Amino acid sequence: MTAETSINLLKHRGVLVVHTASGTRYVVDVRRGRACARYFRARSVISYSNRFDAAWQPLANLYCLHDGYDGVSPFGRGRPGSAIESWVLAEGACHVFATPDMHPDHGPLHGVLSTEAARIECLDEVPDWVGAL
């Protein structure tokens, strides 16, 4: 169990648990690569709920939104071109978990926005508490 600051999921195989600032945990399963990627949202009591909670959802895309403001300049942490990355998990950044949405009134994808990732855990297997939820 090691903690990383930034993980590229296109090169990483395993299970990652994202502990966010709100207490909500996201489990990302990329053991079989990007095509079979899935995620699980374990909602904390203070977080909003959505239709995709507490179940494994296919992960169509994962966006990493870096905090670009250092308190002084909007360019303090780099230019906008590098602000949104795909298939990257980073500590301190918000993430959008995009999953196919079959609802007829909605579009092909639904993005679930997380709060800042406080800690990212790298595991080999899905933790036991996921099955208990």
Add this chain to the structure above:
Amino acid sequence: MASDGLRVVDLEGGAAGGAWLLLSASSTTYAIDQRGDVPSVMRVRGAGNTGEDPLDNRWLRLLRVEPYDDGWLTPEQRATPHEAWVLMVGRRHRLVYELPGGNPLFDGFWVPRTLEGIEVLDEMPELRVRTRGPDEVDFSDGPQS
């Protein structure tokens, strides 16, 4: 560097390719960067009594800048046309951004308070980027090829 005289910025016309900071009575400011391939916007959250958005302090793709009528425009302002992609001091705007990973049918937007100032975010141009127009002559090294 603050530009006191900057009242109107046409983001599609002569001002395309710059970076701007929109100032209002709020401590929250909005930054627009048009120097990349696609325009970007950031809601720079200020301190104190200001709203919080989960997408604050993040660069997002700017889709549109629209005029916003809050119903308090003066007759002189109503007589002046306000077009999309034009920033005008004294007016309100709707900044439409792309929700990353979301439904492309729905876009996010912010409506800042009345624009009270436009600040130019000065920065050196990027490497190998033209700093003068194609038909602008520099007499020290001749016309641009």
